[in-house]
Amino acid sequence: MKEHSKPTFESYNRDPKLYDEIFDENDNVRNIYATLFDLYSEHSAKDFARLNDKAKASFFNQGITFQVYGDHEVKEKIFPFDLFPRIIDPQEWQVIENGVLQRSKALNHFLWDVYHEKNIIKEGIVPLELISSSANYLDQMNGFDPPGGIYNHISGTDLIKHSDGQYYVLEDNIRCPSGVSYVICNRTALKRALFGVFNHYKTHTVTNYAENLLEILETVKPKGVDIPNCVVITPGIYNSAYYEHSYLAKAMGVELVEGRDLFVENDFVYMKTITGPEKVDVIYRRIDDQFLDPLEFKPDSALGVPGLMAAYKQGNVCLVNAPGTGVADDKAIYTYMPEIIKYYLDEEPILNNVPTYHCSRPDELKYVLENISELVIKPVDEAGGYGISIGNRLTKEEIEEVKETVKASPRKYIAQPIMSLSVHPTYIEENESFEPRHVDLRTFTLLGDQKEFVLKGGLTRVALRKGNLIVNSSQGGGSKDTWVLKNNQ
Template structure:
């Protein structure tokens, strides 16, 4: 096959052999899976592509696809940054990813059931008791409660990277309130609108059916004795960073989006206030943290939750998605035990590997971390959104000493990992009018219900828009791409 000619949009693209480049082979040939896309993009001049890029941004603006960033003194609402050059994942790679994230979700669900019941994994010395009892997200009030369908993590988000060796590794598991799926669907809409002819050249799986699968998952875990469950999404309100997603998913599923003040408890059931009078609610997809869901049981100052909600949940008269207390399993300290957890509950080896992780509560590992911070990424075990991360080779000597003191003050709260070589992907940089390589990761979305499992075929590819940056979160200046998973 004739080698593709150099394209103006890629004229300044720099191939870096230290990382796995998803567009170029090591010999700088275009990977087969991208050749059609690369040649199609070559038909655009810089001016034409700029126009398409502006159309895509306008599409996001008109759809209200935004997120909020919390600074020290203000809250800023931003249009979600989006790159038009999609990421492509072949069917063989996806088969491994899908099986791997489903395996992790199932194992974590069994782990949660065990933690809140017999705690066999602790009694057998596989996971230490103090790791669980010291977790801020372990909810002792959940002990002995049997969630409908025995499901805790109905919705899981698994973050993956592709390393320089070409293999996928799991960075972390998110099973409290994993967000971002609305951007997956928004990205697809924007790409199909701006690049319809390009998209049709590839046989990619749809991502537009997520809402129907989510609703089916929720309905599958309805309380006993309910035939046609009423499902709702509860949101903290318009000032929440993910409010766009809450409203988007409610619309996708055709269910009501409510706040705590819209619900009340009476005679052991939850009701929703409507213009036609009270309506019983059976399943609640909650986007509110545990501590705020019921002021009578948890934080008495909470104005976000519903007084009495937890007592109804304990009786089995309402289902909460995800279940309270799931956060203990996405604690980054628990992540270090995932290979053992998978083996214990499923009698299987992990399909997807963990990144080697040091937990600072262990003396030997703490000593190693303190001596090698310049080679490590240090993360708080209970933060999300990229907050609190320290990348050692970006720190000054003074900053390294500050990180050391922070870790030593509370070792349980920190883990450390080697600085991984996240794969790179071509990303359009507006100020340079050309494509440049930027680091990416992938968040996948898995649904578990009663006799139902589903992995969305096309996750959220997140992009670190700053050159050389490894933090891809939108709250830290990252953007996203559409992700095409190809059919066989």
């Protein structure tokens, strides 16, 4: 590198076709990273190997793990954490924050509309068949007014920075978005491993998420309740995000429960305790819709609470996020986000969508089938990076298989151009060196009754395998600490 050249980064090879967040097109360190780059360059390869082990030990000792579901087995892994943080300046962050808040508000309006007047459908802006065919649309929510009028209390918006240096939204996650606990633990781990670097930057905290989440939960309490009793409901210890469930419950100072710990009587929800039943007013649920209540959904579900939906529809308990929100984070609905924002907020989108083709439209299906080698094919209702096909990584035989799969169920698939996700120096353990790896960013937005909050930071996810574009932890990805700088930096 021409400027700030140090031995630690001697083997770093910048790809001129990709947007590198540290180095500009002339191989110079960007100003915002100059101090950090110099600080890191003072360490040797052996130092980073030791610091990396220290960070891993921190995660192991805290029990920060996740489950990976394979074809034949389930593995529990320590969440991979990278030592080099991502930095976002205040002006850039303000655009991101305004943009994700705009999307969250528009999606909340959209959900109210599709479960009430359905004006956006009547006016032909979003097709009826797209809503009615969604696996996440719940008839049970029609005409129901959730407390405070809020459906997506918690939203996770996934962003990428493209080769043009602009941010694009990849998808909106408003069912049970996960990952915020790793944001907080990344900060803790980096402070323990490299405490001195924080003295050189004024960075917004991320440890205030839990207190803001609790405030949001309390704003949507049922009518007539002064001090609500809030709980977090989890599917149990074998769920991939169980660490997060337990972490957030502890951080908020509320009980972590499973379905068997709750019961419904006279349309009120109670928690079993050693001193007798205790009424529950707000449930932050980390259980998917179909498992919430065996009387309403899957009758064989042992994860939910019989009668829970009846209590909810009577207004005696609030569920966060509301059931049925998944109809709005369907990737087919994503294609209509610019129109949804304009319709409900009368604003232009602050953040751009990635150009998207929905295979249910015959002309777009034709284009997708003819150009699969240049596209990413995604199922509309999967999460965690599962089911994605990247065209230029497929053999001819695999391309034909994908074509047949898409043609069999066009409604279930969208396609997008293969976007050039930005890259960021990442410590690669087996090589004991920093190398460029693709990254994205998941932000977290909270909406309550007269309260909103965007966490000033996020989960920067890293595709640890060289050249890989899928950053999800379930697909071998890791994460970085994300620093949003204060204005007086």
